[in-house]
Amino acid sequence: MDLNHTKTVKDPVLGNGLAASKDLSAGSPIIKISSPFLIVVEKDALEKVCSYCLIESGPSSSSLKKCTGCKVVRYCTPACQKADWKVIHKNECSLLQRLPGIPPTPVRALYQALLRYVRPAFELDERSAGLEHHVGDLKRDRKRWDEIVLQAKGALEFSKTPADKMDMVTRLLCIMATNAFRATLPDDTPIGLCYEPTLALANHSCVPNAFIMFDGRGVSLMALDPIRAGEQIFISYVDFTQSRDQRRAELKQRYFFDCECEKCKHDYTPYRVCKESTAISSEKLALLYDYKTLLSQADEREQEIQAMQQELHDLKESISVTHSLIDLSKTTASETERLNFLKQAISDLSLYKTHKLFALPSYPTILDELYLAYIDNEHLTSALILLLFIFLNCDIYNWPQPNHPIRVTRLFTIARLLKYAASLEPAALAQSLPFIPREILAGIDFIDATHAVLILVSELAPLSHGQGTRLVGQVELELREVEEVQRLRGGVGKALQEWQSEGNGAADGRKIASQIFTGLRTLAGFAFEVIEKKNL
Incomplete structure (x- = not known):
């Protein structure tokens, strides 16, 4: 074991568990193991x-x-x-x-x-x-x-x-x-099985304060929130963005216990969890979305949910049908049928759209599947619009900590999709997004946008994936490439670098970054035009 800031504790309800042996900041490694007890590549990933x-x-x-x-x-x-x-x-x-x-x-x-x-x-x-x-x-x-x-x-x-x-x-x-x-790749793609008895001692919560991160063969337990010495460390055994019924059913079926964490006991929504999160947005990230505004919106959404309990209860049957439609979309060989199933699923939850409750399950799952459909068919500009919308309307509530690895890998993917958009001629870009006014597209410099988003990712990746990890190396490589392009172009790139390093020109760079992120939020607003298109 390369690093271990834990001690074994006995919880009267949960049994054996892990607690922090020292104060830990968000994004710091708790345990690092370069060669775990057992790690096996699964059949589908062997090639x-x-x-x-x-x-x-x-x-x-x-x-x-x-x-x-x-x-x-x-x-x-x-x-x-x-x-x-x-x-x-x-x-x-x-x-x-x-x-x-x-x-x-x-x-x-x-x-x-x-x-x-x-x-x-x-x-x-x-x-x-x-x-x-x-x-x-x-x-x-x-x-x-x-x-x-x-x-x-x-x-x-x-x-x-x-x-x-x-x-x-x-x-x-x-x-x-x-x-x-x-066992997963840095982007959370499953590739195998890892058995490590030390990590197995961590107990479950649907509001975890830590997470497991793989970097090649190495595995780490990372702090999601600040953790005080003696405080118990919790990870999530399941996808905690699912509904309470789904989480409890999976935990019962796989691990034979009834989850009684606060989120399950009170059936907290993502908006309630976000409100109570200790996450603090960085100054740079605040230009993409304002943290105070986020909390205010979370409070408004939560109040709205409380006021429409009966309407949401009446949707339960539609939600069950929605799950079936999502499953059907994954099994069909026809991309048209796949798209139709997903569009029907999102139509069945139109109440969520009306009230902007996009983070409630299973709305993000449908959006994710739609996004993947565009990726699979190489309609990457449409995928960009959808992913921007998902990040700003679902992810920041479902994973309120900026250093959550899913949040960071999503942001990195957005940067790569922006890079693709930057490679297109203006006419080709406009043709791929005919529902967006040309003046809006013309007002966004996609190279500058790639640069600005990569700066955010470079700040967060060491806190999500760990210093010196492969993903951090990939981010640094992408950042160096765009910096070289910016050097040849002159102007804005230097100001963004000053903003990144907080140098003398940081104020100008901050202003430029703010304008860039305003443009990206505008693009995200066209997500339903993407969804409502007849074809991929």
Whole structure:
């Protein structure tokens, strides 16, 4: 373990947990582990990430070289291949060669754990033995338990663990299923499974004060809010932007407990959580959205929700239909049908639009799916408009802390989409967004906008992803590229750099940045023109 500012505590209600061993500021690392207990790339990601360092390949997977033995796992360098061979692949390679297919990720993770940590005594390692396993709860679901036993039996055979250790193997699988994390790329794309007993001690809250962040093979526990010494550290086991019913159902099904955090007990809306958040907007970020105005709007939305309880209650059936439409949009092969399902879903929740309650579930989910539809079909300027709207009307309420990684990666994506828009000729840009008056588009310099947003991201990324991480490096590279373009153009770029460094010309740069962000808010206002288009 590279860094650990925690201590184990016993909570009378929640059981074992983690508490801060010192005062921690928002964005600071709480735990850093460069080589976690176990990390396994899932089947769907094997072709796109290195199986050791978990670095994503470029547009083509040719930059990753297959293991010449099993031809299943891939590596970005010979050094990664040698390191993985030493850690586990020398024991796995021949097995993968013999099997007709790649085992499910839980099975691969289990037999790797058996090979690395259970031999030669064939007993649970000390760190795993004390973790929750829920064997009794899982046995009550016959179908689920039969699947667990089948997976355990496969891992037992693959690892050549003695047959009389089946109960231990099954228990270990249940421990890992209960305590493992989803390994992700910096943009939150899932790529595998990570099992690290220390991190598994952190308890759940739907209003977490910390989060798990992956940087290649390394994993960190980062502070989302300021945390005082002795204060318990909470992460969220589920997507806490879902409705209370969805969160509780998932927690009950996967972890067998009823969440009684304040958000669940009182069914707080995103607007209520935002009002009570300790997040403080930076001076630079305040130019994109004013924090005091945000809190005022959150208060207005919350009061409106309280006044229309019956209307919202009557929408419950429509919300259920909405979930079905979202699911259907993900399964259809037709982009037209996909779009129609999503447009119907958003139409069913027209009450939310009327009252500007865009952050209430499941409205952001529909908007996200629409945004992804435009990305998938390379309609990137339309995607830009939608993402700006989502960021300013959903994200800042659902994730009120500016250093939340989802907020930061969204902002970075906005910068990249602005960069794309800057590459288009004015006529092509106007043609791609025919519903936006040309004078509005002409009033926005997309290179300046890219520069200004990247300055925001460069300030926040070290607090969301950690100093020296790959995402921070990507942001710095993008920022240097736009600075070079600005240097050749002259003028505004220098003023923005002064604003970034708070130099002598910061006031001029601040004024320019404010004008840029006003233009971006104007663009976001055309989101429903994008949505109401007949075709992608």
